[in-house]
Amino acid sequence: MQQHERRIVRIENIVKDFRPGFGLRVKRVLHGISLDVNDGEIFGFVGPNGSGKTTTLKVLMGLIRATSGEATILGHSVTETAFRREIGFLPENPYFYSHLTGREILGFFAKLSGVTRGRRKARISELLEWVGLDHAADSRLETYSKGMLQRLGIAQALVHDPRVVFLDEPMSGLDPIGRVEIRDLVLRLRSEGKTVFMNTHILHDVEMLCDRVAIIVEGRIRYQGVIEDLVGSGLHEVDIVAANLSPETVLELEDRLAAKLRGVGERVEIRVAEKEVNDTLRCVLAAGGEVVSVTRHRVSLESFFLSTVEGGSEIGE
Amino acid sequence: MKSLARIWTIAMNTLREAVRNKLLYALLFFGVAVILAGVVLSALSYVESERILQDFGFAAIRLFSVAIAIFVGVTLIHREVERRTVYAILSKPLSRAEFLLGKYVGLLVTIWLQMAIMVVFFVAVSLVTGAPLDAGHAAAFALIAAELAVIVAVATFFSAFTTPMLASFFSIGIWALGHMTRDLRDIGASSISESVQSTTALIHRVMPDLESFNFATEAAHGLAFAASDVWLPLLYGVGYVSVLLVAAIGIFERRDLR
Amino acid sequence: MRDWIHSWHRYIVAVIAISLTAFAHSAMDTSAEDDLSRIFLPEAAHAQLWSLGFDTVLADYYWLQALQLVGGERGDTAQHIAMIGEMVELITTLDPWGGGPYRFAAIWMTDSKQSVRTANRLLERSIAHIPTDWRSRYYLGFNYFFYLEENGKAADAFEAALGLEGVPRYLGALAARLRMNEGGLEMAADFLAEFARTTSDDFTRVEYLKALDEVETERGARKLDAAREEYWRRHGEDIRDVHDLLRGPAPILTQLPPAHPHFDFPVWRIDEQSGQIVSSFYRSRYHLHRADHDEERRERWRSMQEPDARAS
């Protein structure tokens, strides 16, 4: 495989301005984001609601045009169409022609993707089974629930056996069993050598699935890297449980040490970075508080994420 | 070839969706009802009652086909974007041009089919009442079909970038104006102001000259006609549709589908 | 109380509602509008602009309205007839290829010379659009001849109809008689000779040739008339017999013209009723024939026009 082909998706300095309404007022949604997705990995694109994940994916799918910057998939500019035979896309909250049945809509997408007549039927049945829709395959989509549409959306994205799959919030609308099933499906895609680009705001899924992540906050990439790097990076946190704290002390702790506090009955749980432990303990004791327990543990993606979102400082890269 | 196959796939799906549209059946029902009512009305006249019967038939076919063309056409593209069905479709190896052409062809086939149903009733009523049917009638139907192709293209054009509400206004307006431009040009030509003359002449040139597709009067009267009375308007229609579709594609390709 | 609409009360409401509707509707005057001003009659040019390609059905609509206008008990008052004129004007602007409305106007618009002239204008439009229909030309000629008494124009119209499909055979001869009234016998003869030369129908040609014979005979009769005049001048008395013209020391004529161009047996005689010299073959002179009842009708029409004429 050639060197440049290892990077399946390449986004360079994409800026996207929206012009809501008719005025000249522009709203910048993407502030020059850059990221790469490598061959065969599950890439998690993570960020809070409204941070620009869907917008980025729409640029990649050629649905909207970037104001500036460049994006390529498999070496093709995203404005081309022929290479899309190689990619699959699950839109956010997908919606399809409700007058068709599940089987018909998959047939329609298979034809559009150029799946040959001979392979179409078998492929559709196989997919319907994969996503667990075989029982509803011949019902019209108007009878489908949100979760069923989501499953159908995934089937539709895979109908032509693409090399790269883009999923926008694939777990939304699914029940816990559905989530597990889709998770397995994504892992199976990786095992088949496919590349998966996944938008999500559910960190648990990211931790479970993704090889690499990019964190986007307010249209800017805040972190991009391997999860192991991030989670196993030596960053540790310490939870201190204390009792008998006055409100003034709590405020001081929050202000001075950027600690996260949580009331647990009479007690207070204080989460701080490792290097702040001594200062925190000193502060608690000085205020006449009582230390109940001190626990050290590896930082979770969630808290990393939260600190990234709230802290505003750029980490990684 | 692949491209045609994709256009056809979109077209057939559009047809399938349209034939499940209840509005279509309502309008088709009224169209057929008016054709049948022509039998009663024409009996009121002691002369040329077969002609009056056919006048009503032609008018019904035209009115109800145009109504379907506009009211289905204006939602054609807009609804796909609004309902976000377009996202998954355009992520497939399909250009926006192919998508739009497929939608256009699909709706046109739908409207031609429902027109064919009305034509069947027209022919049946004519046969039963002994009204004449000849090459002029065939020409008139061909030209109505051409007018419908233009109207669907107008509706598709507006649907590619504006809401169904506005698109209906514009499409109905253009349809009406398209039937007036000849008279307007003639009225303008008799004006003393040269700017009025040239403006009305320009409108006649630029707007679709839909009266050129109106051959029903000639057909119902059984007047003699030349082949060019038919093929020139057909050529004009093909040209006009192409221009509209190229413009629609140009606009649709530049749009952000958000 | 909250539930009243779900109880038996609603049947009462329904009954009351139906009764009210029925009462109001039956109390309304729903008889057809007789008031002519109620018929919306747009100007022809406007209707053409706004008809949006539905010109023909709009024309049909007004055609059916026009038929209502003369049907039944409504008399053909001047107002009705003016209305018919406007309607046919509108109808034939929207659809100039329907022959019926033009003839309808010609039949009904006979209350005044003005109406007839309007009808004739419409007939001219008909001729422009349906040049192959002899009937519009026939009606036009008739209007000129009967109501307007413009024989030349009548003859023009009839002549233009000759040779069209379905035209009655006598029309050429009638045109020739009209010509004679207008421009004399020679003109009539010229026209007949021309018709006979140009017609493609042998039966029609025979009609023309027969008419030419009659004109030839008339020429002889007119010669005899002149001789009779001379006889009166010389002798102070009328002839008793055409042969008187050959008698005496200085006969006015040396020979009688033939009483028919081709046959020998007809003779000239003086008609007892009219006192005119006629050929025994024809028994009357060549002129515009008018049936008595036609003549009566025309007299009535003339007397009707008099106040009209004085007014203008």
Ligand SMILES: Nc1ncnc2c1ncn2[C@@H]1O[C@H](COP(=O)(O)OP(=O)(O)O)[C@@H](O)[C@H]1O
């Ligand atoms: N069509 C649009 N017009 C204006 N602003 C938009 C439009 N679509 C999205 N946005 C804005 O862009 C930002 C990013 O949206 P989106 O990409 O959907 O976020 P995410 O998918 O990460 O939740 C949001 O602030 C949203 O309000």
Ligand SMILES: [Mg+2]
């Ligand atoms: Mg989103």
